[in-house]
Amino acid sequence: MRIITPTIFACAILNAVVISAPSDELINEATARINAAVNAGLAKTKITYNVGLNDHLFVRRVYTDLAGRIPTHDEVQKFVKSMNAGKRDALIDRLLASDGFVSHNYNWIADLLRIQSQVPGTKLRTDAFSFWLKQQLKSNRPFDRMVHEMVTAKGRIWDNPATGYHLRDNGMKLDHVSYMTKAFLGTDISCAQCHDAPFHDWTQFEYYELTSFLAKMDTRENLQKRPAKPRKGKGKAAVTKKDPKSLYINRNQAREHLAKKHKIDTSNEKGQQQLRRLANRFNRAYREIVAANELVVHSNPKAVLKLPDTYEYDDAKPGQVVKPRAIFGSESKSRTTSERMRFANWLVSRNNPRFSINLGNRLWQRYLGRGAAEPLHDMPEPEYWDNPELVRTLQGTVLALNYDLRAITKAIVSSKAYLALASTSTVKLNEPYFFPGPVLRRMKAEQIWDSLLTLMVEDPFAYRRTSGKTYNDIINMMDTGAVPIPEFVKIAERYNAYKPDSELIDRNGRPVSAKLSNKSKKGSDEMMMLRDARKNRMVLARASELPQPAPQGHFLRDFGQSSRNFLVDAATLEGSVPQVMELMNGAATQILANRNSLIFQKIKAEKTPLKRAEIVFLSILSRKMTPTEQAMMVHEIKRGDAALTDLIWALLNTPEFMFIK
């Protein structure tokens, strides 16, 4: 029987506590408190709420913000025509439970954690981590539990996907901690990495103290140790000592094996060249596989954190060992708990005010377009908050609803401020704002992309990314340890043949890269659509299922998807010339204006040109035409069907499509 160490035991208890979902009453109370806080702020400045949303605006707003995409033509119609008095509340609940909400929230967290499809500097794929996060969101795991699990995770990504969090910043611990405080505490300590922060209270020493909690955490172990050379002489038989964990192999022997296997005649230049190519290919695969296996979050009990040689303040000396201490809040001094566990406990503790404030503030910003405390990643002290009561109320909401993301979101999107029209004038960052409504914001890159998808295909979730099991099974060598060279060569072959898109699969488990079948559903619009997209090298899947982040030059990147590199909150909403070009002439727009798209199928079902135009408006802008627009359309439609293609193109290129009013 295994002995349960206190650490594991404590962790088990924390996770075992079943937190039941907050009741509707509790959520309603939270909304009422948020309303009261906003009301007070508005009253003080004698501002009134913007007008409330009509049904058309409401349905577009909540689909965009909760499902991460605009509603379809049918969804708009169904909602608007419904006579059910509680239809708004019901729609919010339905969207909060949808896959779209999981996908949209994943995009948010992926930005916050700067998730990339591969651990930077290595080739290790992180699909398992992304998949795990989506599962957490789907099961509505409380945010604090989710963060706690990531911060305390141990092992390799295929055994414990939550390790993907620490592995992301493999080899850069100081940076990792500064990213962590920005994402989870809304606190920027990065200046203090090199010197005492001039605009904050903390010092370089305190930064090191905080990082020191993770001093013993290591994210990599060396698996390339060569066997010690046999000692010569002394009469004893040569003994080769082998590290049982080492995956080291002799590359010369591998080369010889390759020559034999492929029957290469190395006596001539051509054969040598062929072997060189094969060996290079094998060596690269070997290096990448071993490096991927080396990534493991584990504890190195002897490791300490020292001050840099350049440390220049009087409170300590360069090179001095730093002991862990938290920069604010209260921490447990328990000696039985590991430092990392203590750190995680401190981080998510209800006594750490910035953790709960940060979440409330970040979610508020997501739906209202601006934080109650700005900037998000470096919230100032309370005296600089426009409406301190609002910040505290949001914090109270987070705590009262036990970090339940769906419940907190529901409380926010049910507030009067959220359900008002966006403000019609520029809201400057350096001026106070009291939330008479949301700030007019452009959709995020992912929202625009997922919305276009909604216009193209019936099921935007036609393709989903798996947990990367195929990949992990190929490269996981920890169960076998070092294998004989012929075996390793086979693994390398499987590794080289692996295609990441083979794990982007449809409902029948067929990968996106599979040949589109001609037999089934021959000529169906959806099939034609996917074929057209393929021709344009586009995968019609939600942004959350595509490579993380999308490659440079992809629609998503042009529209400001975060590069997930050196900055938290790096997604942008500003326009650019390449972006406009993409929307004017890009593949997505071309596909959309093609006759197989969903929007065109809808159009075909209607007979009169004006009715058809109405469909275009409802599909793209979620509203009917105004009388003025109708008059314009009557004139345009005289040109025939071409006018409809032009109309689709034109509406996609209006700010009304891109902005959330």
Added chain:
Amino acid sequence: MKQFAHHLHQLERREFLAGIAKLSLGVSILPEFVGDADAAAAKTTLKGTPASAKNIIFVYMAGGMPHVDTFDPKTDAEVKGQSAPLKTKTSGVQISNFLPELAKQTDKLAIIRSMSTKTGDHAGGNYLMHTAFKRRSGTSHPQIGSWAQHFLGRPSQSMPASVIVGGGNPGPGFFPPDHSPFPIGDPNKGIRDLLPKIDARTFNNRITLAKKFGRAFEERFPTGNVKAYSQFYDETVKFFDSSTVNAFDINKEPRALRERYGDSKFARGLLLARRLVEHDVRYVEVQLGGWDQMHNSLEAGQRKSTELDAPFATLLADLDAKGLLKETMVVLTTEFGRTPKISSRGGRNHFPKAFSAVLAGGGVNGGQFIGETDAKATNIKGEKFGPADLHTTIAHALGMPTEERIHGSGGRPFFVGNRGKVIKQAFS
């Protein structure tokens, strides 16, 4: 095969369209300027020195250019490899015999042999040499072209202020997205790929329609970000204008000149750079990659030097002949040098301790070398220069106020050139 060609086409298109790497900070530092780029220029009070250069052509040797095999040749048997010093047009200035064409242009060059950094990795060195700042979590620093757009505005409204040829898209740093360099994938194609695939009438018709249907919303929400969008639309439409397309089209250059440059992508990039500075683009970067192949062979160094030699020499001669050299500063640099000593694998490894950079035109006094390394090309004798010094020198030449503080994220102060010193010798 057809599919392959199609794929290539797509790649180039994408590369070209490569999005602004939107690394702007959580807070845009100049929110009031977004959508009002000209105001930014007008508002800046210039405290810079009088400019000696109007344009910059930044020629970047990606991967680490070996100083010994190019601009700092040695005779020491242990380090010289297959390269040897070659007498040039300028007495007292010798460069490697791998660069025979350039040897005829040394009267235009100020060769800095005392460049030095402490950054020996490609990504870090590349970032440092392009921004003058060390890469750090939490900040994205702009490149010189973006700094210049901030301080000096855009020279032309129908052309981008800076262009980067074949080098991806570094983004605008902490400036607004419209300060990002404009990325060009294939210099042979210019921006033709971006042109609408539909006839001009349909295109114009759609634009008109979009404007009509957009008006009500724009009137209801006259906010800065909405205005910025319509501005980007207007600007993009201008890019489709024939004069802009023409400026990006190197096929308009005489065939003889095109042949003199050569037909490599690098050579075509240099020709495009010259054409662009002629058409009011202030800053153009052209990259020659592949220097890192030197790890395993000295031949790779020679091959790369040859790829550099004739096109670069032609650029200098061409700029001079057109009278553009006076106002155009050409900068050639790299992330680091390569080890003078030949490695066990018969190549040269990364060597940030000492390497070379080259300046020409735009007020630079040619026919000289600045700083020197010892006989083994390993240690710098006397004063060293770093990326901050190089960037401050460029900023100085353009007349930018190197002492003016810009506030980035969290109020952190930044200076163009990162407070380096002007390499004064270059101008005297």
